[in-house]
Amino acid sequence: MTSIRNRFDMVVFDWAGTMVDFGSRAPVLALMEAFAIKGVPVDEDEARRDMGRAKADHVRAMLGQPRIAQAWLDAHGAAPDEAAAEQIMEALQAPMIRLAAETAELIAGAAGTVGRLREQGLKIASCTGYTREMMQAILGRAADQGYAPDLVVCAHETPEGRPSPLMVYKACIDLGVWPLSRVVKVDDAEAGVAEGRNAGCFTVGLAASGNMLGLTAQALADLDAETRAALLEAAADRLRAAGADIVIETVADLIPALEAEAARRS
Numbered sequence: 001m002t003s004i005r006n007r008f009d010m011v012v013f014d015w016a017g018t019m020v021d022f023g024s025r026a027p028v029l030a031l032m033e034a035f036a037i038k039g040v041p042v043d044e045d046e047a048r049r050d051m052g053r054a055k056a057d058h059v060r061a062m063l064g065q066p067r068i069a070q071a072w073l074d075a076h077g078a079a080p081d082e083a084a085a086e087q088i089m090e091a092l093q094a095p096m097i098r099l100a101a102e103t104a105e106l107i108a109g110a111a112g113t114v115g116r117l118r119e120q121g122l123k124i125a126s127c128t129g130y131t132r133e134m135m136q137a138i139l140g141r142a143a144d145q146g147y148a149p150d151l152v153v154c155a156h157e158t159p160e161g162r163p164s165p166l167m168v169y170k171a172c173i174d175l176g177v178w179p180l181s182r183v184v185k186v187d188d189a190e191a192g193v194a195e196g197r198n199a200g201c202f203t204v205g206l207a208a209s210g211n212m213l214g215l216t217a218q219a220l221a222d223l224d225a226e227t228r229a230a231l232l233e234a235a236a237d238r239l240r241a242a243g244a245d246i247v248i249e250t251v252a253d254l255i256p257a258l259e260a261e262a263a264r265r266s
Contacts, residue, residue, distance in 0.1 A: 004255070005120040007262040009182045012171055012201070013149065014052070015128045017188035017210025018251060019110045020142060021103035022217045024051065024188060024210045027129070030099045031062070034092035039075040042068060044214065051211040052191030054129050054161030055096070059088045093133065100130065101137035107209050108217070109252025111146035116255050125151040125171035127195070129162065151175055162191040165199030186254065188212065190242035197243030202261065205239030207232045208249035212239065
């Protein structure tokens with residue numbers, strides 16, 4: 001049988017909604033808190049719309065949404081500008097760090113999946129829209145649970161963030177991996193999937209555990225089968241439209257999916 005190692009050299013994982021924080025709750029709650037601090041409440045859908053981007057880019061995109069822009073104008077007497085984005089980023093720092101730490105539990109199957117990839121000799125990298133400061137508590141907690149990637153690339157450590165491919169390129173350069181066709185990108189958000197596609201990776205979308213549904217594992221399990229199936233299919237359609245080569249539910253499903261792709265490539 002063709003092994004994963006015969007066809008792939010590295011897997012690049014996202015963090016929230018992919019490896020930790022089922023439902024990608026922390027960034028949404030933190031953004032809602034930060035905007036409320038500045039007198040401009042936002043709802044969950046508004047906070048999720050541009051998920052996956054570097055947090056400063058995400059904030060700028062939110063301020064560009066017409067309703068939020070008008071709300072900022074009403075609250076502050078001026079249209080939102082770069083100074084407004086800087087104010088939100090300052091307000092975001094503390095809740096983002098607190099909530100990221102609180103939601104740093106590994107998604108079921110994450111550690112085992114990485115262990116099996118490493119047994120085959122693959123390198124493990126990660127990219128995130130979080131800043132390095134936001135990642136500090138997560139990295140320690142993830143390591144305690146058995147997940148410590150070979151490399152972590154954070155937002156603003158490349159000239160552009162998602163959906164540009166530069167964070168993936170940096171991971172490949174730093175770990176000495178090429179060609180990009182032998183790299184797998186795994187992500188739960190459309191911007192992260194587009195990043196993988198733009199880089200030329202084999203790109204895997206996650207429909208159940210992240211931004212597409214935005215539900216905790218328990219909330220997802222509590223849905224009736226018909227509702228759950230409909231939500232997952234809609235999420236998968238969005239991820240495929242963003243460029244995913246395949247869509248699975250969670251990272252726990254990755255090994256059989258890559259084994260199937262390795263066999264197909266043979």
